[in-house]
Structure formats: structure tokens, C-alpha cells
Amino acid sequence: MLTYLARRLVTMILTLVALSVVVFVVIQLPPGDFVTSYIASLSAAGENVDQDTIIALRDRYKLDQPVLAQYGAWVAEILRGNFGYSFEMQTPVAEIFSQRIGISLAVELTAVVVMWAVSIPIGIYSAVNQYSLGDYAATILGFLGLAIPNFLFALVLMYICYNWFGVTITGLFSPEYMNARWSLDRFLDFASHVWAPILVISTAGAAQLVRVLRANLLDELNKPYVLTARAKGLTRRRMIWRYPVRVAMNPLVSTIGWVLPTVISSSFVTAIVLNLPTLSPILLRALLSQDMYLAGALIMFMGLLTLVGTLISDLLLAWIDPRIRLGMVGAN
């Protein structure tokens, strides 16, 4: 088990190195650089920039140097724990990160928890009571949830709330609490805003989980061991929770690896439509303005989260499922 872990850690580091190259190349691919997009956004605001400023900016950000040199400098700084400077916000990347990561985590993890808490019981219910009224209802809602894009759902929700209840649900805080310190009042204000993004983000995910769990569980329920367990006298409820559900959970557990990076990326569109102060809008802005250190750091971080997530889900799988655990030992 320990050797397995060590091997995985080494591959993770190598993957990160490869990822850093890909990230850097991809960020360099679009035409122009930060200065071009900076000029473009100033023009859109009706301003214009003179040639001297352009040269000075390129010089300051070392955008005239070859890509390889820029990459080298970037990696060297990262190794020293310095993720560079955001061109656009003129702030160290680490600072931007630390300011937003808390809220991002809070919103996304709550959404994930809600998603699982809702979908697992529903999934089990619809598999066990296949073709019942409840199953059809869950199926219809599930497909609706899958079919409606998050942003559309968010817009519809915004419209409904404005039109019928006269409230705007965008953002996570009312203006008076935006710059306030955390307090009970601020938390309540937060709670009164955060339900909307959580509802939007978790709907689609929950629908998907319900479908996957239902399909897996249906496969398991028809297997001979289920019949045997029942024949030996286990109650139906106890039997289902103990055996088929645990097996059916495998595919869900193996997707934990994808859940972690969603802390930044899943709610991309939702966060922009609903104007949430999370990392997602910052990543989008950074990509649009070719703010390469900021975008690079965020994408690297997402990559790291995916790797860590995959590792966690593999370990969890081994814990849940003896077949996998034994397979690992066998491989050693």
C-alpha cells in the first residue's frame, strides 16, 4: 500500500510538470498577449494608448522574450513559492487566491454535499421502486435537470425572483455586508444569498448522479447474490444498503477526482451569470485578458486538485471495495 502511494505521488509530480508545459503553451497560443488585450479593452472604453506605453508595458512584463525564457522564469519562481503577478489586477497571484478561495470552497463544497445528499436517496429509491410513480417523477425531474444548462436555469431563477418576489438574487452578499467582517448577521445574509447558486450548481450534478446510481443499482439488484442474501433471511432494507448499494457506489466514488477541481471550474458560467465573488470569474477574466501568470496558476491548481482528487478516490475505492484492495496487493 505504501509503495503504491509512493508510486502514485511520483507520477503526480511528473504529471504536474507535463501540465505546466501544456498550460503555458496553451496560454501562449491565442494571438497577441496581455498588452494587446489591455489595449483592446481600453479602446472599448473609449480610451487609447500611445505607442510608448505599449513598448514600456511589453518591456515591463518581459513579453518580448522568447516563450522558453518566459516559461523558465515562471517555473523558477513557482519553485520558490512565488506564483507571479497578475498583470491585470497588479496584485500577487497568491493574494488574489487567498482572498477568494474560502468563498469558492464554501459555495462549491456545500453544493457537492447537497448534490450527494439529495441524489443518493433518490437514486436508490428509483432503482428499488423501478417504474413506480416516484421513479417516473425522479426521472422526469432528473432529465430536466440534465437538459437545462446551468446558466439558463440561473437566468430563469433570476427572472422569477425579480418578477414575482422583487428581489435580485445575484451576488453572495447585500451591499452593506460586502466589505464587512464575518459576523452572525453577515453569515445570515450570506445564507440568504447562497441558496440560489447552490440550487443551480447542484441540480444538474444531482440529476446525473441519480441516473448513474439508479442504473448501477438496477444491474446489481438482479444478480444472484441478492437473491441468495434474501433467501438466507436478510431483510430487504438491510440487504440493499449492505451489498448492492456499496457496489453501485463504486462509479460515484471514482468521480470524486472530478469533483475537487469543480471548486474552481464547474460553476464557471453560473458564477458569472449570478455574479459570485468566487475564483471562477477571475479565471475567466484572466483567460480573456491573457493574464498568463494568474490563469496559469489557477489552471495548475485545478490540475493539482484533479490529481489529488483522483488519488483520494482511488484510495476510497480500495477502502470500500475489497476486490480492488486485493488487486493492489496482488500487483505488488
Added chain:
Amino acid sequence: MLNTKYVSVSLAALMALTGPALAGEYTQAPALKAAVEAGTLPPLEDRLPENPVVVTPIESVGTYGGTWRSALKGTYDTGWVRRTVGYQPLVAYDYEWTKVVPNVAERFEVNEDATEFTFYLREGHKWSDGEPFTAEDLKFAVDIMASPAYGGRKPGGFEWTKISGEVIDPLTFKITLSEPNGLFLERLATVEGQFIVNAAKHYCGKYFPEVSPDANETAKAAGFDSWTQAIEQSCFFNFVDEDRPLLFAWRQVTPYDGLNQLIEWERNPYFFKVDPEGQQLPYIDKVQMVQTENVEDIVLKVVNGEIDFSNRHFATVTNKPVIYDGQDSGGYTLKSTTDARMNHAIFQLNLTHDDPEKRKLYNEKDFRAALSMAMDREEIIDVVFAGQGEPYQAAPRPSSQFYNETLAKQFTDYDPDAANALLDDLGLTERNSEGIRLGFDGEPIRIQLFSPSDQIEFNDIAQLITEHWKEIGIDLDARNAERSLVYERIQNNTHDMHVWWGDGGLNDALLDPRYYFPFNLESAFAQKWAQHFMKTGSTITEQPPAEVQQQMDLYLELIATPDKGQQKALFGEILDIAAEQFYVMGTVLPADGYIVANEKLGNVPDGQVYTWMYPQPGPMETAQLYFKK
């Protein structure tokens, strides 16, 4: 508080007769009064300059209180800050945009050849932290900009090597130009010209090596990567340093760094303006700007009554119906603005194209005239702009002092037959199997246009024009592209055509005549010639033809003339040549715009000009806005 209109009006009249109120007669906001009584703030007489500006209100004298809410979009939106709380330049445009008037400066003098400008400051004028504001601060700002070592963003429109500042005494500052510039005062009154009163030497001096030798270390210790960056961030057009002293009506409480969601401003107790009754401005206690990520969110805030006074980002023709309908429930009204732009979309063929065949074709005036006559502008107006606007070329607006009818109206009548005839006369008679005309080189004429994907109107117009031009056998390949790609192509001179809106419809035409001749990098129809005019030393510079050169010479002559009448005559000549040359194709003259104002808000301007050079609403003096009880 005076609570009848009669009394306030008569008192205002009385003030007008006796001139500014005498020291000791000034009054201040209740919160400041309490602070003075508590001993935490010096008395009002010590905070106001000896001769404060007396602002004549648009409607009436107001009362203290309230919060002015508006919205920003993304991280770059310092433009709105500079237009609203930020417009307190040394000399300002008057409300009607007819002349330059003293603002921070008490008065100014200009010598006859427009090379020496002397500014007299107000005795006792103070920064928002209570430190005295003097001529040293002006010299400090000029020195930074003129310093070749300063690598930050510099205000546009100034030639730094030709400007030098001199402190005559603490209240007198003289700028000397090595060459005459008849537009220098106008430049100082623009939104960019404010730089000169933006940097407090006692605060920013620590970041400038000419003032403190260890500036670089200080900047690094403060978390910047160089002194240049520290100055750019904390002293001029960015608002990330909330401690920085300002001359604005409100001082900053929260930094605008792209992370904070709410940018707040509070009353500046040292603000240098009063109303006719002697009440220190501003009336409104606080300004709040919410940072948003998208325009739809701002629209929602508007209709829900969460925006008190703004037209930033959302005030488009497309959004107007929704915003108009929401007036009653949202508790706001729409006031009109006069758009200073003279065009919604200007199509610019690249006259300095690197491909010799395309260049030859695009430089045929008849070719451009044919393309222009083939545009069905009435259809564009009906489809894209809800019937608002009129067919127009790139020319000053009808209300402008520079209006030139030929330039404005030539080739705007929809006439595909005449357009076809023109193209036939050019010898472009051969067509391929799809009916597309063959160019001089025998290849089908295909014009590629990348329109910026975030400006939806351009794309809508381009799609219509693609159909219009099919009628005359021209293939317009219009695509949406990311804005930075569009600009990259222009910078590299690899574009066939560019589309952008038409700035320069009113008095800003003088300062930014980008569509009337190749003037700056925004003159996408002739990058190479513009580079020549700007003397950038760029590798793509090219000597322009004689007529273009003549326009450039005329403009240089105009710059050197302080006389307004002479300037107008010279600009008229430039426009005549522009009409003769017909560089670019305009589409639609924008109709009036609108601005949203809380229905309780007083002293809201109606019909104010909307443009960048004249940073609406700034010149109305936003400190006089107030909430009616």
C-alpha cells in the same frame, strides 16, 4: 435647514449678488459638524480654501444625506470612477462643453503663442488628508510623466519631451511648452488631463526616485514590484490605494483591486466647493460602486432600483425597452443624453494593406463609394436600432460647429444600381460562378472582417451588409473574433477591414480626429500613415500621399494656433480633404442616449453630452446631486 423653495431661491439670488459667502458663513454636513465638535476634525473654515468654488445648482440647492449607488464591470472599469467622483481637473470643461473654465485652479493665463500657461491655485486648498495642496504637487505630477524612467501608463495626448513645469510660488505654477499648443488647455480638461492634480507629493513622493533615492525599496516593501508600478497604482488612474490623498468630492474607503465586490467612497471633509448658500459640497454622504461580472446583472440592478445614477455599460438601444418599462416599479426615471459619437459603426478598408492587389483596389475611391451606396442603412436602422438614427458617414454631428454636409451625407443613399455601375466602370466586370466580381488580379473580391465578439451590434450590422454587398458582387466574410485577435491583426497591419464606432462627433473631433485623417493607432484604415504622423519610429511607418500629408500639416498648424476661430477654419480644411478622400464608410448616426436616475435624485442633468473626452457626467459637478426628502 431651509425647507421652502421660495427661501432657498431668494437666498441663492442674494448670494449671486453678493458673490461668494464670507468665511464663517459656511455650513457643513451634520456628521462633519459632530466630528468638529468632538475635536477630531478641524473647523470648516480651516478646511475650505479662502476662495472656494461656488457651484450654481442645476435645479436647486440640496440637502445632505444618502448614498449614490452604481455598478462597475470587471477590473478595468476605472473609467466610471474617473467620470463620476474622479472628475476634478485643474481646469474643467463647462457643462455645455463650450469652453475650458477654472476648477482646482482659481484662474489661469495663457500667453499669445500658446507656449506658457500660468495657473493660480486657491489659498488654503487641502488634500483629503488635510495636507496643503500646492504648486509643488503639480510639478511633481509633470516631472513623473516627463521622466523617461517612468514606465507606467501615461495620459494620452501629451508630448512629454516638450513640457516642463515651474513652481513660481506655492500658489503659482507655470507650464512652458517648447512648441505652441493651442489645444493644451482642452487636453488638461479631458479625463486624461486630470493626472496633473492626482498625485500628492507628500504621499507619492516616497515612490519617486527623484524625490526619495530609496523609492524602489519603499515600493517593494509596500508589495509592488517597482517604483514605476507603485506610482501607476497609487497615484494616478488606478484606484487600488484607498489611503491616497485626493481632491475629489468623496474620498476612497475600499480599494478597487478586482477582488473587493463593493467599492465605497465617503464625503471628503476638505472638498473645495460650496453651494450658493454656503453649504459645503457634496450633498451625498457616500458613493457605492458594486463590481459585477456581466451587463445583465447591471440591467437587473437597474430595473430593481439598485442604481441611483448611471448609464455605464447598460444604456444600449437593446436594453432600453426593459429599462423603460421598469421605471415605476424601480423608482427611477430616464433622462436623455446627447451621444457625441457620430456613428454606430464605421467600416474601414485597410488603405495601407501589405497585399499590393488589395491595396490598389481599396484605394479606388469609387470602389469605396460603391460599397457605401450598396449599404441599405434604413434597413440597418430598423433592424438593429429599433428605427432610431439616420444614415450618416464618419463626419461631425449636425449640431457640431464643424458640421460638413458633404462629408456627412455623401454616398449614403441606398442605390445598388449606381454602385454596380461604378464597379463596372472600374473594370471589375468579370464575375465567378457565384456572381462575385473578380478583382484586378482575376481573383474573386473577398473582404475579410473580424468584428469584436463582445460588441454584438457590429456583428448584427455586418451580417446585414454581407447581404447588401452580395447584390453588387462583393463577398464580405464577416466573422466574430475575440477582441484581442482583432487588435493584434490591426497592429500587425494584416486586416482587410475593421469596424468600430465613431468617436469625434462634437468638440472631441479636434482632439481625436482619428477618422478624418490617419491620426492615431485607432485609425485602422491607414495604420502605416498614422504611424508616420505619430513619429513612432515603428517599422511599419510609411510616407503618406500628398493629400494626407497636407491634412497632417494643417493639423500641426492648428495645434500651434491659440485662436479658436483660426482652429475652426483649419479644421474645416482638414474635413474638406477628408470629404474629398472618403477614407471610411459610416453607417448610422446614433440617436439620443439615456441615463438612469433615481426619481428622488435632484440636480440631475438632462441632455448632457455623452463621450469620453468630456467625461459625462463629470463636468456637471456630481457633488451637487442630492436626494430629495
